[in-house]
Amino acid sequence: MRKRLQQLGKLITEYCEHFNFRPFVDSAPILERPLAEKAGLGWVGKHSLLLNKEAGSWFFIGELLIDIPLPVTVEQPDNNDLTETKVNDCGHCVACIKICPTQAIVEPYVVDARRCISYFTIESPDPIPLELRPLMGNRIYGCDDCQLICPWNKYAKLSLENDFQARHQLDEITLLTLFSWEESYFLSAFEGSPIRRIGFQSWQRNIAVALGNAPWDIQIIEALEKQLANASTLVAEHIHWAIKQQQLKSPSNNTNSINSTNNNANNRLNARLIRSVEKGLPRDA
Numbered sequence: 001m002r003k004r005l006q007q008l009g010k011l012i013t014e015y016c017e018h019f020n021f022r023p024f025v026d027s028a029p030i031l032e033r034p035l036a037e038k039a040g041l042g043w044v045g046k047h048s049l050l051l052n053k054e055a056g057s058w059f060f061i062g063e064l065l066i067d068i069p070l071p072v073t074v075e076q077p078d079n080n081d082l083t084e085t086k087v088n089d090c091g092h093c094v095a096c097i098k099i100c101p102t103q104a105i106v107e108p109y110v111v112d113a114r115r116c117i118s119y120f121t122i123e124s125p126d127p128i129p130l131e132l133r134p135l136m137g138n139r140i141y142g143c144d145d146c147q148l149i150c151p152w153n154k155y156a157k158l159s160l161e162n163d164f165q166a167r168h169q170l171d172e173i174t175l176l177t178l179f180s181w182e183e184s185y186f187l188s189a190f191e192g193s194p195i196r197r198i199g200f201q202s203w204q205r206n207i208a209v210a211l212g213n214a215p216w217d218i219q220i221i222e223a224l225e226k227q228l229a230n231a232s233t234l235v236a237e238h239i240h241w242a243i244k245q246q247q248l249k250s251p252s253n254n255t256n257s258i259n260s261t262n263n264n265a266n267n268r269l270n271a272r273l274i275r276s277v278e279k280g281l282p283r284d285a
């Protein structure tokens, strides 16, 4: 997207003599959502992301900063599509707030990043807070639950762009296979992908937690124990946590009631999300 904005900037240079520009996509301290809302691209939904009637929220926001004065739009003419999208069309819906596995949407339009799975699986290099680990389920890189449940995303069209297609059969792969990857393989498999930026430590940390959350399986315990030998202190701590979770769920030790209460609440949310995706977004199922 940034490359395309660059091309657009270059194209404008052909028409303007004194013109400087700089493209941005999620790359600078610019409040992109309020800017996009003011530009008439849609409205900020209760999950805090920008929504558009045709595209839902499945898009990134990019902007081209320029140094020529543009005419200011003071009023949208009647019958203009933009006038329509200025309205906040969330209505009484609160589906995103209810489905969030960690209750990170603390009030409509406000996300507490410290509780958001996207933050602690992608941005944070620190240990994942203990109380949030069981709620993370098998999400190992970001989270889209608040978007998957959103009724407006039923109208969004699938992107045909190559960059948005699944690579390396990642949509079919198991957690155990991902966990067995060496660092060199991780780096080469994610060449050019934003996943590479989180680094191998965070990658293994996230998968360890997801394996801890998986149903009991002796193969999982074996894989976790195997990786302990080469794990960093951060990853090792998560592996120990995961082994403990697996042991608690083992058929011979199924007595941890706090653990199973948490799991039941999360399983109910997951089941609701899966039903909604199967009904409204089967292409994403």
Ligand code: B12
Pocket (backbone or CB within 6 Å): 025, 026, 027, 028, 029, 030, 031, 032, 033, 034, 044, 047, 048, 049, 050, 051, 057, 058, 059, 060, 061, 062, 109, 110, 111, 112, 113, 116, 118, 119, 123, 141, 142, 143, 144, 146
């Ligand atoms: C920090 C950040 C995060 C953090 C915090 C998210 C948050 N909701 O604040 C974390 C890591 C959790 C995160 C997660 C995700 N993010 Co993010 N994130 C950003 C980033 C870099 C900054 C957002 C920000 O400013 N937060 C700071 C606080 C202050 O924001 P805020 O409180 O919501 O701001 C509001 C008020 O200030 C108020 N306001 C209204 N009018 C005005 C006017 C003025 C002048 C001011 C000052 C304020 C203001 O409205 C603002 C917007 O709601 C933006 C890119 C960018 N540069 O904007 C991407 C961005 C918002 N993220 C994006 C995406 C895709 C995601 C994820 C879906 C990724 C994923 N799959 O895991 C999740 C979704 C989680 C969620 N429900 O928000 C996209 C959203 C695209 C869209 N359609 O809206 C963006 C725009 C990046 C991009 N260029 O595409 N993200």
Ligand code: SF4
Pocket (backbone or CB within 6 Å): 047, 099, 100, 101, 102, 103, 104, 105, 111, 115, 116, 117, 118, 142, 143, 144, 145, 146, 147
């Ligand atoms: S991305 Fe996931 S954890 Fe973050 S607010 Fe949305 S549903 Fe909640």
Ligand code: SF4
Pocket (backbone or CB within 6 Å): 045, 046, 047, 048, 051, 089, 090, 091, 093, 094, 095, 096, 097, 146, 149, 150, 151, 152
């Ligand atoms: S799920 Fe409902 S409340 Fe949340 S952003 Fe979508 S329409 Fe708005």
